[in-house]
Amino acid sequence: MVAKSREREAAPAAIWGLSSFLFPFCTAWRKMKPFGKVLCAAGSLAVLLAFFWRDTFQPEQLSGARVLLTGASTGIGEQMAYHYATFGAEIVLTARREAVLQEVVEKCLSLGAKKAFYIPADMSSPSEPDRVLRFAVQKLGGLDYLVLNHIGISPFQMWGGDVEHSRWLMEVNFFSYVALATAALPTLEKNHGSVVVVSSLTGKIPTPFTTSYSATKFALDGFFSSLRHELMMQERNVSITLCILGLIDTATALEKTRSERGLTLMERRRDRRWKKCERSNGGGPNLAGSRCGSPPPPPPRFVFVGPFSFFFFFCFLFLFKIRLSLNP
Numbered sequence: 001m002v003a004k005s006r007e008r009e010a011a012p013a014a015i016w017g018l019s020s021f022l023f024p025f026c027t028a029w030r031k032m033k034p035f036g037k038v039l040c041a042a043g044s045l046a047v048l049l050a051f052f053w054r055d056t057f058q059p060e061q062l063s064g065a066r067v068l069l070t071g072a073s074t075g076i077g078e079q080m081a082y083h084y085a086t087f088g089a090e091i092v093l094t095a096r097r098e099a100v101l102q103e104v105v106e107k108c109l110s111l112g113a114k115k116a117f118y119i120p121a122d123m124s125s126p127s128e129p130d131r132v133l134r135f136a137v138q139k140l141g142g143l144d145y146l147v148l149n150h151i152g153i154s155p156f157q158m159w160g161g162d163v164e165h166s167r168w169l170m171e172v173n174f175f176s177y178v179a180l181a182t183a184a185l186p187t188l189e190k191n192h193g194s195v196v197v198v199s200s201l202t203g204k205i206p207t208p209f210t211t212s213y214s215a216t217k218f219a220l221d222g223f224f225s226s227l228r229h230e231l232m233m234q235e236r237n238v239s240i241t242l243c244i245l246g247l248i249d250t251a252t253a254l255e256k257t258r259s260e261r262g263l264t265l266m267e268r269r270r271d272r273r274w275k276k277c278e279r280s281n282g283g284g285p286n287l288a289g290s291r292c293g294s295p296p297p298p299p300p301r302f303v304f305v306g307p308f309s310f311f312f313f314f315c316f317l318f319l320f321k322i323r324l325s326l327n328p
Contacts, residue, residue, distance in 0.1 A: 062087035066140040071150030073100040085113035092136040093118045124172050129179035146184045148177045149198040154213040166212040173216035192237040197224050201246045
């Protein structure tokens with residue numbers, strides 16, 4: 001009797017709690033425009049898929065796996081190297097800085113990597129991808145995973161017309177990926193291997209201040225997504241995983257986004273309007289100040305990301321969760 005009475009008391013409380021949540025939602029839903037309802041429904045579906053999704057990844061699969069990992073001296077690449085080492089993989093790491101690579105390899109061995117080697121390379125040179133791949137196959141006897149993660153340095157700023165830098169960045173961020181994957185396909189196919197491409201949300205959604213970088217990521221998405229279909233049509237035993245990442249709090253990323261270039265578009269427009277008004281009124285502090293208002297505040301140290309960018313980021317995070325797995 002006591003249990004039944006408690007259930008009866010708990011039921012109205014649960015109903016009240018659910019109604020207190022649904023009522024504001026339904027009220028907001030009625031006021032939404034059709035496009036907003038579509039976005040809200042898609043976001044809710046993504047959350048449900050993520051909640052009920054079962055991750056089939058088994059760490060034992062990586063024990064003894066032969067991995068070539070690029071861009072492994074710092075940031076995401078360094079952390080991936082440590083994870084592969086923890087799972088007992090055999091790894092070859094490459095980046096530009098030899099001294100840092102040596103430290104990462106030593107830590108990988110201490111974490112449990114069965115084998116760990118490094119080879120310094122500058123991927124802006126067209127001959128480097130083949131040299132790196134030959135070294136990895138020679139040291140490991142083949143490849144099971146090719147993890148492409150390296151990137152070239154790109155300024156976080158509006159497009160300034162530097163075409164030469166864009167060509168250089170395309171060589172590092174795109175053509176070297178293509179060269180490495182092409183050279184690795186025979187040995188990967190022999191071992192039912194995988195190509196893992198670390199890309200970015202800027203390769204899915206156009207983003208200001210990253211014109212050249214965004215172009216390289218869009219190119220990666222187009223090439224490797226098409227290549228995946230071609231390999232499936234040819235029934236070749238190589239899988240391609242495209243990792244779509246948002247802003248990760250690595251030292252390089254935070255340094256760029258917290259710089260003074262990280263102004264909101266609204267602040268930039270307001271600053272330009274104020275300066276134009278000041279020039280048209282003679283530039284005097286009293287005259288210009290009275291007609292143009294107070295000067296704009298100091299630039300904030302953050303980047304404006306609109307609500308739609310946040311929405312699509314979480315949709316990609318949930319819907320493409322399977323792409324973040326390293327399953328073959």
